Amino acid sequence: MNHLRLFYGARFCEPQHASVANRAAAGHRPALHFQIKTLVLNHRAGFSLIEVMVAILILAIALTGLTAGITTALSCSKESELQTTAALFASGQIELLRAQTDWTDGTEQGDCGATLPLYRWRQTVSPTDVSGLHEVDVVVENAHTGQEIYELKTMLFQIPEDSQHKGNPATTKGNQT
DSSP, X not given: OOSOOEEETTEEEOOSOTTHHHHHHTTOXXXXXXXXXXXXXXXXXXXXXXXXXXXXXXXXXXXXXXXXXXXXXXXXXXXXXXHHHHXXXXXXXXXXHHHOSOOOSEEEEXXXXXXXXXXXXXXXEEEOSSTTEEEEEEEEEETTTOOEXXXXXXXXXXXXGGGSSTTOTTTOOOOOO
16 A cells, blocks of 8 residues: 555545655654645525624614714814804904094994805994993804804004194104204
């Protein structure tokens, strides 16, 4: 017998070296190395209908949560954009008022132009107890709904007209040494 064949499981396996049989005849115990391949036939190798339905349910819940999260993120991003634009426009209105030298108390309103059709503004300038100090309130609203988006309040000082020429070196002819 030149080859030693062993039956293991459902398959015949052969030793890796043909000289194992010769060594066995010489009194050595053979070291058999087998490449074992077993064929497992299982009639339950696929997924059952319940397993597939549970997997689809889990996937549906995950996708619903993901969609809700993305929708919330986009909505918050859009709201942040509206707030930022309104804040910049309100501060720009106050800077325009600050740059003017002849503004008066009262309320003005207007739209924000063709580039910002979603907004309209209202600005109120009112006097305070201190002479020359005015409270300025700029409100930016949604042009369609009238809902207030942003409000910015500040105080501006305007030199009173009766004291504009007092103490001014250009208009005072006094002692110049």
